Each structure stands twice: as C-alpha cells, then as structure tokens.
Amino acid sequence: MTQAGLSLVNPGAMWALLSLLIPLLIHLFNRSRGRLVKIGHIDLVRRAKQLQVTEVRLSQWLLLATRLGIFALLALLLAGLSSSTITTRQHTAIYLSPAWLENATQQDLNGILERSKAEPGSTIQLLAPGFPAIDEGWLAGHETPSFESTNIWPLLLEKLESENHAGPVEVHATDFAGQFGRHRPALPRPVNWKLSHPAKPSMTNSQPYHAVVVYQSDRIAELKRLENVFTVIKEYRLPALTWESVAADSFSFPCADCDWLIRMVNETSDEEWRGEWPAEWPGPGQTPLVVLTIAGQASNERDFEYIDVPFYPWSRFGLQQISEPADGLTQHELGNEWQVLVKTGQHEPLLQQQRIGNTRLIQFNSRLDPAWNSLVQQAEFPELFLQLLLDEDREMERFAEARISVDALQGHHAPPPFETRAEKQALHRWLALSLVLLWILERWLSERRPRASR
Amino acid sequence: MERFIDPLTLARVKDLPLIARTVADGFLYGLQQSHQRGVGIEFSQYRAYEPGDPLGHIDWKLFARSDRYFVREADRESEITIWFVLDASASMQMASESKPGSWNKFEYARHLLATLSYIGQMQGDHVGLLALGGNHQWMVPAASGERHWHRLLKQLTAVHSTASFPSTTAVESAIKRLQKPGLVIIISDFYQLSDELNEFIKQVSAGHTEVVAMQLQCQDELTFSYKGAIRFEDLETGEQVLVSSAAARKTWLDALASHQRELESFLQKSRIGLTSININEPMDRALYNFLVSRQRAL
Numbered sequence: 185m186t187q188a189g190l191s192l193v194n195p196g197a198m199w200a201l202l203s204l205l206i207p208l209l210i211h212l213f214n215r216s217r218g219r220l221v222k223i224g225h226i227d228l229v230r231r232a233k234q235l236q237v238t239e240v241r242l243s244q245w246l247l248l249a250t251r252l253g254i255f256a257l258l259a260l261l262l263a264g265l266s267s268s269t270i271t272t273r274q275h276t277a278i279y280l281s282p283a284w285l286e287n288a289t290q291q292d293l294n295g296i297l298e299r300s301k302a303e304p305g306s307t308i309q310l311l312a313p314g315f316p317a318i319d320e321g322w323l324a325g326h327e328t329p330s331f332e333s334t335n336i337w338p339l340l341l342e343k344l345e346s347e348n349h350a351g352p353v354e355v356h357a358t359d360f361a362g363q364f365g366r367h368r369p370a371l372p373r374p375v376n377w378k379l380s381h382p383a384k385p386s387m388t389n390s391q392p393y394h395a396v397v398v399y400q401s402d403r404i405a406e407l408k409r410l411e412n413v414f415t416v417i418k419e420y421r422l423p424a425l426t427w428e429s430v431a432a433d434s435f436s437f438p439c440a441d442c443d444w445l446i447r448m449v450n451e452t453s454d455e456e457w458r459g460e461w462p463a464e465w466p467g468p469g470q471t472p473l474v475v476l477t478i479a480g481q482a483s484n485e486r487d488f489e490y491i492d493v494p495f496y497p498w499s500r501f502g503l504q505q506i507s508e509p510a511d512g513l514t515q516h517e518l519g520n521e522w523q524v525l526v527k528t529g530q531h532e533p534l535l536q537q538q539r540i541g542n543t544r545l546i547q548f549n550s551r552l553d554p555a556w557n558s559l560v561q562q563a564e565f566p567e568l569f570l571q572l573l574l575d576e577d578r579e580m581e582r583f584a585e586a587r588i589s590v591d592a593l594q595g596h597h598a599p600p601p602f603e604t605r606a607e608k609q610a611l612h613r614w615l616a617l618s619l620v621l622l623w624i625l626e627r628w629l630s631e632r633r634p635r636a637s638r
Numbered sequence: 639m640e641r642f643i644d645p646l647t648l649a650r651v652k653d654l655p656l657i658a659r660t661v662a663d664g665f666l667y668g669l670q671q672s673h674q675r676g677v678g679i680e681f682s683q684y685r686a687y688e689p690g691d692p693l694g695h696i697d698w699k700l701f702a703r704s705d706r707y708f709v710r711e712a713d714r715e716s717e718i719t720i721w722f723v724l725d726a727s728a729s730m731q732m733a734s735e736s737k738p739g740s741w742n743k744f745e746y747a748r749h750l751l752a753t754l755s756y757i758g759q760m761q762g763d764h765v766g767l768l769a770l771g772g773n774h775q776w777m778v779p780a781a782s783g784e785r786h787w788h789r790l791l792k793q794l795t796a797v798h799s800t801a802s803f804p805s806t807t808a809v810e811s812a813i814k815r816l817q818k819p820g821l822v823i824i825i826s827d828f829y830q831l832s833d834e835l836n837e838f839i840k841q842v843s844a845g846h847t848e849v850v851a852m853q854l855q856c857q858d859e860l861t862f863s864y865k866g867a868i869r870f871e872d873l874e875t876g877e878q879v880l881v882s883s884a885a886a887r888k889t890w891l892d893a894l895a896s897h898q899r900e901l902e903s904f905l906q907k908s909r910i911g912l913t914s915i916n917i918n919e920p921m922d923r924a925l926y927n928f929l930v931s932r933q934r935a936l
Binding site for chain 2: 222
C-alpha cells in the first residue's frame with residue numbers, strides 16, 4: 185500500500201502566504217454591487233435580463249478565491265512543495281545484514297527461506313545498496329557477497345522511513361558492532377533483532393575503559409547528563425566501559441585504574457589545581473590517559489553564536505556562555521603550549537588540549553548545561569564525546585569490532601534526527617500549470633466583474 | 639494636421655465666449671459667404687453656371703441675350719430670428735465614461751449653442767434663448783448685436799440641468815413666442831418620460847416656424863462599451879437596473895435603434911430636419927457638417 189504525503193523544501197517561504205492579505209483587503213474595501221453608470225434613458229436596458237445582487241457577489245467571491253489561489257500557489261512554488269510517497273507493507277519484512285549472509289550456514293538460509301514461503305506476502309531483502317530481494321534464485325546466481333565494510337544503519341533507516349511496515353520487521357545480523365557503523369541512529373519504529381554469532385572465532389573483547397568523574401556538589405545536573413552519555417557509549421560502543429562519580433571534596437590522587445578523568449570542578453586558583461597533582465606526576469601506572477576539565481568559573485552572558493565542530497562534519501551547536509580557560513596547567517613546569525581544537529568567532533579557545541607524557545589534558549571551556557550550549561542536547565554528542573576521549577584510530581577500530589547485545593539494540597526508537605528518506609517528487613510543474621490556469625480564469629472573471637462603484 | 643479641434647482640448651478651456659469664437663472662426667474660415675436668391679432678396683451678382691446649380695436659378699433672359707448660362711446671386715435682404723431651445727433636463731448630464739474628462743451632453747450643448755448664436759449674431763440675425771428643465775425656465779428674448787450675445791451667454795452659464803423636460807402646459811407662454819416666423823433650433827438628447835418633448839415640438843412647429851432638431855449622443859451610448867455587471871441609473875427618475883453588460887448589449891443597441899427610428903419618423907412627419915451629433919467628436923466638424931447640409935437644403 186502506498187501513502188502519499190506532502191512536504192516543503194523551503195518552509196520559510198511560506199511567509200509569502202501573508203501576501204494573501206492583498207486580495208483579501210482589496211475585496212473588503214471594494215465590495216461593489218455593480219458599477220454605477222448614470223444614463224439618460226433607462227428604457228434602453230429595461231428589457232435586458234436583470235442580474236441579482238447575489239450573482240454579482242458570487243462573481244466577486246469567485247474572483248477573490250481565484251486571486252487567493254494564485255498567491256497561495258506562488259507561496260507553495262517558492263516553498264518547493266513536493267509529494268512524498270511511503271509504501272506500506274502488511275506482511276513480515278525480513279532484512280538480512282551482509283555480514284549475517286556471509287557467515288550464514290546453508291541451514292540458516294533454508295530456515296529463513298522456508299519461513300518466507302510459509303507466510304505468503306513476506307519479503308526477504310538484503311541490507312545492501314539496491315536492497316536485492318533474497319530468494320533461492322538470487323542465492324544460486326550470486327556469489328556470497330563480502331560486505332564487511334557495509335554500514336547497515338543508514339540502509340535500515342532508509343527502509344523504515346520510506347516503507348511504512350504495518351507488519352513485523354525482522355533484522356538478521358551478526359553481533360559485531362562494526363557493521364553498525366560509528367554513528368548511532370534512532371529508528372522510527374521498533375524492529376525484531378535476530379543477532380547470531382558467526383561461525384568464525386569472535387574478536388577479542390574491547391579494551392575495558394574506566395572513567396572517573398570528579399564533580400562539584402552544585403553540578404549534579406551536569407553529572408547526570410554525563411552519565412547518560414556514558415550509558416549510550418556503553419550500549420553502542422564500549423560494552424566494557426565502567427565509570428564512577430567522586431565528589432570533589434573526597435577526590436585525591438593517585439587515581440587508581442583511572443583511564444579518563446573528567447573534572448567538573450570550579451577552579452579557584454592555579455595553585456589549588458596544581459596542588460591536586462602528584463608531585464611525581466606523570467608517574468608510571470598512575471596517570472590517566474585523558475584528563476578532561478569541563479569549564480571552571482561561571483561567566484557572564486555573552487552573544488549567542490553557532491559553533492561548527494571541525495572534526496565532525498555537519499555538526500554545529502549554539503553557544504551561549506563560555507568561561508575563562510581553567511588555565512591551571514598552563515604555567516605547569518611540565519606543560520607545553522595548548523593546542524586549540526575549537527574556538528569561538530572571537531578567537532576564544534573553547535576546546536584545547538596539550539599532551540604531557542602519555543596523558544592528554546583537555547579543557548572544554550563551557551559546561552554540559554543547556555543554558556551554556558546546546559551541544560549536550562544533540563544526538564551526536566555521545567559520539568563526539570567518545571571521539572574526544574579516544575585519540576587513536578586503532579582504538580576506534582578495536583571498539584568497532586566489539587560485540588553488541590540485542591538488549592543494546594532494542595528500545596531506542598526516538599524520532600530520527602536525520603532527514604527523511606522517503607521518495608520526493610517536486611510538484612513545481614503542476615503548481616506552475618495551475619498558476620497559469622488560475623491566472624487565465626482570474627483575467628476572464630476580472631473582465632466580467634464590475635469595477636469600483638462611483 | 640487635424641483640421642478640427644479635439645473636444646477634449648475644448649473641454650479644458652473654461653471660457654465660453656472664447657470657445658464659441660474659436661470654433662466658429664475656425665470652421666467659417668474658407669466657408670463661402672452665404673448667397674441666397676428669392677423673394678425679398680436683393681440682387682448681388684451674376685456668376686457662370688456650374689453643374690449642380692438648380693436650373694431654376696438660371697437667368698433665362700440673360701441666356702437668351704448671351705447664349706450663355708448665368709446664375710443670379712443675391713444677398714439676403716433681411717435678418718431672421720433664431721431661437722435656441724436647450725433641453726436642460728437631468729438626462730443631459732450623461733457623458734462617455736470611456737472618454738474621461740470630456741463634456742457631458744449638457745456642457746456640449748451649452749458650447750454648441752454659444753457657437754451657433756455667435757454665428758447668428760455675426761450675420762446680424764436676432765438670437766434668443768429658451769432653456770427648459772423641470773420647473774425652471776431660462777429665457778433671453780431674441781435680439782441682435784454683440785452686447786445681446788454676451789447677455790445670452792451670461793444667461794446660458796446660469797442654466798443647469800435638472801429634473802425632466804416640462805410639459806407643454808407649463809411653458810405655454812414661451813411656446814407662443816417661438817411660434818412667430820423664424821428658425822427654432824432644439825438641442826436635446828430627445829429622451830422623454832412620456833411625450834412631453836414631442837408635444838413641445840408639435841406645438842412649436844405648428845406656426846410658420848422652421849424647426850431644426852439637434853440630437854446629442856455620446857460614444858458609450860452608441861457603442862455600449864460597458865463591461866461587467868453594471869447598475870444603470872436613470873438620471874431623471876433615479877430608477878436602477880442591474881444587468882450584465884454582455885447580456886444587455888444587444889437589448890440596448892436594438893432599443894436605441896428603435897428609439898432613433900421613432901424619432902426620425904416623428905420629425906419627418908412634422909418636416910423637421912434632424913442632425914445627430916456625437917459629443918465625443920470635434921464640435922467644429924459637427925457644426926461644419928450641419929451648416930453645409932443646411933446650405934444645400936436651402
């Protein structure tokens with residue numbers, strides 16, 4: 185079943201609908217009941233068929249409707265009205281990931297095909313470009329494809345958005361996280377995940393990371409947001425990730441098993457910050473891989489601006505507040521020059537880092553607070569956060585091949601943050617044709633209508 | 639170059655005497671001085687016969703002596719009395735909407751009358767004015783001379799169109815003045831509520847008076863160039879009729895043709911000549927045509 189919908193390419197142009205006021209005002213100010221013409225001898229027209237006032241009014245209303253239509257069509261033309269077609273499926277839709285197909289045994293394949301035969305109307309499709317339908321003929325005519333590098337997230341998303349599945353949706357995939365790509369999408373509807381272990385030996389477990397979050401007592405809300413981010417990362421990227429939260433008052437070096445140290449403390453002075461560090465720092469086995477300091481002192485309001493994230497395309501966020509850099513390590517005798525990763529329009533450092541030994545010191549001069557910036561509310565923030573903490577590509581590869589659980593895949597069906605992929609057909613030709621026809625009708629009616637009465 | 643004066647140009651000039659003189663002098667220039675022959679006419683000269691001259695004008699005695707055809711010409715011996723009757727009913731306010739800024743029928747009639755009276759007084763004729771509209775009656779007794787002409791113009795500017803043409807009983811005394819020998823020129827649109835205008839013409843033409851009818855029409859009236867839904871209002875009665883112009887066009891033109899036939903028939907019975915003038919065409923051309931046609935008729 186196919187459902188048609190309408191969408192706009194440029195919704196902002198709908199402001200042009202305000203132009204509808206023009207014919208409306210003209211109509212209101214010009215409600216004549218026929219143009220008045222004074223003549224010398226009424227007998228000359230007495231025998232002509234007389235009009236009723238309602239006929240004149242009807243003509244005027246028709247003219248008004250035509251003019252409103254013309255302006256509305258113009259607005260829709262500017263806004264780029266297009267129709268989107270969504271196909272609805274009533275029966276079970278089975279999608280196979282290329283990795284599953286590559287690793288499936290003949291028995292697995294037969295089981296799927298027989299199920300499909302037993303349930304008329306059900307379909308089996310491969311989550312690969314073109315979405316080939318899988319049946320015995322296809323399997324006989326094709327070599328088992330190698331789609332190890334295929335990211336099934338966008339493909340699945342496209343299918344779920346362009347086809348309105350009324351029946352159940354099953355996705356058969358392996359439990360390697362690698363096939364799901366590096367970005368977490370939100371699917372528009374729930375699917376039944378059928379994860380299976382491939383026949384070949386599984387990859388090694390991901391590196392177990394341990395994060396310690398040091399927080400000031402007045403920054404509990406930020407702590408909660410950070411914990412949510414860690415939850416997402418654990419579900420989709422690092423199943424072995426663990427973290428703990430420590431109040432600033434009770435925290436002290438050395439930080440045992442501390443891979444990432446996240447500091448949400450309000451710095452008071454360089455001396456105080458310097459005092460937290462162990463004297464022998466960096467000492468073997470005691471220093472964290474990353475020390476991330478998230479904004480110190482609160483600052484005054486500043487001008488709102490948008491910030492582009494240079495290492496994550498198409499991602500931008502609004503920035504409302506920025507703090508003075510918590511420059512505690514700038515003067516440290518071991519410190520090097522700070523490398524500014526992200527800066528504001530006024531060249532203030534927003535995100536900066538420097539490396540001391542094996543440790544990366546990172547300072548984010550804003551907070552995980554929507555009043556400071558909109559970054560924490562954006563879907564890609566967990567991914568950005570993870571990229572900041574993992575600095576080596578090999579680490580990315582390592583966690584990408586980590587196994588995932590079905591539980592981790594279920595339940596995240598938030599509205600898609602991505603552009604809808606339903607098929608769109610521009611309607612500008614039809615709109616232009618309608619516009620011309622309406623204009624001709626308007627001219628014809630206008631010639632017949634009375635002008636302003638005198 | 640256009641020989642006649644554009645009516646829109648004249649409409650912008652507010653000086654009535656100036657317009658009358660300009661129009662009259664313009665078309666009289668080159669027009670031959672009228673020479674007439676007949677009883678009470680003083681001999682002027684002989685001229686050679688030209689094809690088209692009536693045979694009755696040939697002096698046969700002179701032909702017998704000279705064996706050549708001569709026509710006897712004479713100057714008019716005495717002036718005549720010309721009465722201008724102006725229809726000052728409200729229907730004369732009709733104008734062409736398609737010609738914005740142009741005169742309405744009444745304005746045109748005033749200027750036409752001023753010009754004709756100027757020509758009359760230049761010839762030494764006695765000219766008089768009678769304007770009739772509703773209960774009003776504006777009259778200037780017939781007399782000659784430029785001073786009199788100015789008095790006539792002064793009265794003419796005081797005339798305004800109102801109501802309908804009066805019944806004959808209301809203007810009985812005025813009619814009696816017109817019934818004396820002379821020329822009566824009636825300027826009107828010849829629209830009437832019943833037959834008050836016809837009755838007036840009948841009574842005036844009953845005496846030894848020659849009557850000439852000058853009918854004023856406008857472009858919109860002749861072509862019915864209206865568009866859309868039109869609410870027509872009678873200038874005299876205020877009655878309104880709402881019609882679609884497309885549907886009413888044929889009815890209008892048929893009714894106008896019928897009205898014209900009836901008018902011509904009526905005037906013909908009374909031996910009254912009719913001159914129809916389109917007020918949106920140059921006035922001097924209309925006058926020229928009128929005077930030339932009268933010259934031929936005499």
